Amino acid sequence: MSSDQQIPTLDDVAKVAGVSTATVSRCLNTSEMVSEKSRVKVMQAVELLGYTPNFGARAMAAKRTFTIGAIIPTMENAIFARGLQAFQEALHEKGYTLLVSSTAYRPDVEAEQIKSLIARGADGLLLIGYARDQAIYDYLDRRRIPTLLAWSFHAENAQPAIGFDNRASMHALATTVLDMGHRDVAVISGIVAGNDRAEGRLQGIKDGFVTHGLDPEQIPVIETPYEIENGANAFEQLMQNPKRPTVVMCGNDVLAVGAMQRAHEMGLRVPEDVSVTGFDDIELARIVTPQLTTVHVPHREMGRRAADALIKMVEKEGTGASIQLQSSLRLRGSLRALT
Amino acid sequence: MSSDQQIPTLDDVAKVAGVSTATVSRCLNTSEMVSEKSRVKVMQAVELLGYTPNFGARAMAAKRTFTIGAIIPTMENAIFARGLQAFQEALHEKGYTLLVSSTAYRPDVEAEQIKSLIARGADGLLLIGYARDQAIYDYLDRRRIPTLLAWSFHAENAQPAIGFDNRASMHALATTVLDMGHRDVAVISGIVAGNDRAEGRLQGIKDGFVTHGLDPEQIPVIETPYEIENGANAFEQLMQNPKRPTVVMCGNDVLAVGAMQRAHEMGLRVPEDVSVTGFDDIELARIVTPQLTTVHVPHREMGRRAADALIKMVEKEGTGASIQLQSSLRLRGSLRALT
DNA sequence: GAATCAAATGTAAGCGCTTACAGTGACGCA
DNA sequence: TGCGTCACTGTAAGCGCTTACATTTGATTC
Numbered sequence: 001m002s003s004d005q006q007i008p009t010l011d012d013v014a015k016v017a018g019v020s021t022a023t024v025s026r027c028l029n030t031s032e033m034v035s036e037k038s039r040v041k042v043m044q045a046v047e048l049l050g051y052t053p054n055f056g057a058r059a060m061a062a063k064r065t066f067t068i069g070a071i072i073p074t075m076e077n078a079i080f081a082r083g084l085q086a087f088q089e090a091l092h093e094k095g096y097t098l099l100v101s102s103t104a105y106r107p108d109v110e111a112e113q114i115k116s117l118i119a120r121g122a123d124g125l126l127l128i129g130y131a132r133d134q135a136i137y138d139y140l141d142r143r144r145i146p147t148l149l150a151w152s153f154h155a156e157n158a159q160p161a162i163g164f165d166n167r168a169s170m171h172a173l174a175t176t177v178l179d180m181g182h183r184d185v186a187v188i189s190g191i192v193a194g195n196d197r198a199e200g201r202l203q204g205i206k207d208g209f210v211t212h213g214l215d216p217e218q219i220p221v222i223e224t225p226y227e228i229e230n231g232a233n234a235f236e237q238l239m240q241n242p243k244r245p246t247v248v249m250c251g252n253d254v255l256a257v258g259a260m261q262r263a264h265e266m267g268l269r270v271p272e273d274v275s276v277t278g279f280d281d282i283e284l285a286r287i288v289t290p291q292l293t294t295v296h297v298p299h300r301e302m303g304r305r306a307a308d309a310l311i312k313m314v315e316k317e318g319t320g321a322s323i324q325l326q327s328s329l330r331l332r333g334s335l336r337a338l339t
Numbered sequence: 340m341s342s343d344q345q346i347p348t349l350d351d352v353a354k355v356a357g358v359s360t361a362t363v364s365r366c367l368n369t370s371e372m373v374s375e376k377s378r379v380k381v382m383q384a385v386e387l388l389g390y391t392p393n394f395g396a397r398a399m400a401a402k403r404t405f406t407i408g409a410i411i412p413t414m415e416n417a418i419f420a421r422g423l424q425a426f427q428e429a430l431h432e433k434g435y436t437l438l439v440s441s442t443a444y445r446p447d448v449e450a451e452q453i454k455s456l457i458a459r460g461a462d463g464l465l466l467i468g469y470a471r472d473q474a475i476y477d478y479l480d481r482r483r484i485p486t487l488l489a490w491s492f493h494a495e496n497a498q499p500a501i502g503f504d505n506r507a508s509m510h511a512l513a514t515t516v517l518d519m520g521h522r523d524v525a526v527i528s529g530i531v532a533g534n535d536r537a538e539g540r541l542q543g544i545k546d547g548f549v550t551h552g553l554d555p556e557q558i559p560v561i562e563t564p565y566e567i568e569n570g571a572n573a574f575e576q577l578m579q580n581p582k583r584p585t586v587v588m589c590g591n592d593v594l595a596v597g598a599m600q601r602a603h604e605m606g607l608r609v610p611e612d613v614s615v616t617g618f619d620d621i622e623l624a625r626i627v628t629p630q631l632t633t634v635h636v637p638h639r640e641m642g643r644r645a646a647d648a649l650i651k652m653v654e655k656e657g658t659g660a661s662i663q664l665q666s667s668l669r670l671r672g673s674l675r676a677l678t
Numbered sequence: 679g680a681a682t683c684a685a686a687t688g689t690a691a692g693c694g695c696t697t698a699c700a701g702t703g704a705c706g707c708a
Numbered sequence: 709t710g711c712g713t714c715a716c717t718g719t720a721a722g723c724g725c726t727t728a729c730a731t732t733t734g735a736t737t738c
Binding site for chain 2: 007050052053054055056057059060075076077078081082084085097099100115116118119120121139142143228257261264283284286287288289
Binding site: 361362365372374402 | 685686687688689690692693694695
């Protein structure tokens with residue numbers, strides 16, 4: 001019949017309930033300030049009309065949105081999925097909503113997404129890693145948007161961050177690899193430019209060489225975006241090398257799985273013919289055969305604690321202090337000792 | 340210095356540029372209506388102040404947000420990642436922004452998320468599958484929110500949808516399996532209740548039995564949520580059966596990979612001792628050894644065309660017709676013929 | 679030089695909500 | 709009876725933007 005049905009507003013609810021808009025609003029937000037009687041009337045009216053508050057209007061009037069934005073490099077692979085899931089759950093518990101967007105590792109897209117989330121009224125932001133234009137930090141500062149960095153941690157940087165030391169973690173793994181007698185190490189790294197995690201990990205391997213009195217400059221390194229196919233191609237290329245590596249250390253598990261896959265296709269056995277290591281310990285690491293030696297990152301803990309920390313910052317209770325988490329090695333079948 | 344710096348508004352820009360707010364607004368939205376001179380002044384002012392429009396205010400005044408909402412069951416595994424990525428890219432090209440949220444396969448959470456996205460002003464919605472309360476469809480209708488369903492397609496249902504026939508697809512796979520001589524088939528299905536895709540796939544297997552003149556009622560079926568670990572456990576349980584299955588057909592690739600993993604742990608060889616099949620053809624299917632026989636779904640095409648269709652609906656150009664896509668079998672190493 | 683008209687701009691009314699401030703009435707107490 | 713309290717409730721002023729409508733401007737025409 002009435003095809004001109006309109007979307008119900010606060011006014012409609014107020015009219016139906018026979019109270020003022022203020023009472024309806026209070027009922028929906030700070031219900032303890034409203035009498036039992038009014039509350040019942042209002043709730044009935046809400047129900048009857050199928051009313052849902054208009055978020056934009058609410059945000060504009062209240063200058064709060066209870067929304068947190070997170071911007072991650074990619075949703076395509078599982079690297080960030082688990083941590084973000086925990087982040088989301090923790091936020092939800094405290095009544096916050098999470099808005100996520102991804103950048104495909106492109107700084108310009110990240111800048112755009114940051115503006116977009118702020119325009120949408122995000123009360124706080126979670127970003128990945130430190131590396132970005134100073135102008136962005138300035139903008140965030142001017143806007144007074146509490147911002148927490150995750151997946152990385154540098155003690156010397158003042159920006160609030162929660163994460164682990166990528167460089168030290170990879171250093172630990174490299175040390176183990178070298179201790180096992182490997183000397184012909186090749187590396188498949190993520191793109192280092194604009195990615196402090198990738199850079200730290202690569203440095204960590206070099207640190208290991210230095211610690212062992214070896215020359216880090218002669219390590220064959222291929223930089224390539226984090227995709228399985230790229231890992232596979234890089235592996236093949238590295239194996240062309242006259243001095244074949246005995247181990248290929250990869251910047252993350254995705255690259256490592258690609259490497260293992262290509263090894264298999266090339267008829268090379270892992271770890272008998274060549275060892276492979278990863279980083280992140282995503283689900284994939286335990287699905288491949290043999291299972292992947294990698295660095296375990298406490299994704300869920302990071303997500304959960306990031307949520308707590310960021311909410312504290314938003315609610316002005318927190319100083320925005322940084323938190324360092326510990327990673328740990330997972331030695332599995334893909335790495336063997338040279339006897 | 341000035342710690343009381345305020346967020347710049349349209350008014351500020353107008354003042355700095357020496358024009359009215361209307362001109363600034365026009366300049367930002369329909370710039371062809373503004374003279375070259377004003378445009379330059381306005382853009383300079385925008386730049387100078389670091390102005391970003393307030394999304395909520397804009398949405399409220401314009402009654403358009405150029406935002407599309409998508410609600411998927413989970414982000415944890417890759418099932419929806421690829422399709423959604425394509426969806427997002429296609430939307431972006433046309434100037435729309437995508438807001439995503441997930442439900443953990445819980446109908447109550449989905450209802451909540453729908454309201455939340457609508458409250459945020461989503462111009463249109465993408466939902467997965469048909470199965471949900473009629474009240475939700477009514478609500479969407481009242482609100483006049485163009486809604487497209489994806490990942491599923493039933494010709495007999497009037498709701499606009501884009502997807503494939505899960506039942507027919509699985510029927511095709513089951514037929515192949517039976518043609519290969521398998522008779523002792525066991526099934527690991529997703530939870531069927533409230534999930535028409537899972538239900539269709541299970542039915543498809545039963546259809547195959549019927550087609551072959553077999554009794555579908557004697558198939559051992561375990562229903563379990565789509566997680567690797569669950570697939571593994573279900574597999575183990577099915578193998579306890581006195582009459583061991585020669586093939587385990589799984590509701591999706593994630594369950595199938597879990598099954599293969601547990602087979603490996605139990606010392607069973609795939610496909611020599613037992614065959615395994617999946618559904619979806621996500622990346623994982625080609626990473627496991629042997630590679631997984633599965634049903635390939637045109638995720639990217641679905642995402643792209645979903646975007647086109649939904650935008651047409653939003654812009655009132657489209658009738659909201661449904662689109663059926665074709666799936667296809669991928670026969671790989673995890674399935675062998677019984678000789 | 680006046681009349682005409684299109685293009686560019688300005689004015690101001692909302693969009694749906696929150697909240698400061700100002701009542702209102704019931705109650706207890708002197 | 710008068711008055712202060714207290715617990716609610718109502719009034720109305722914005723929040724930052726878009727856009728219908730009114731107005732100005734300046735080029736064009738007769």
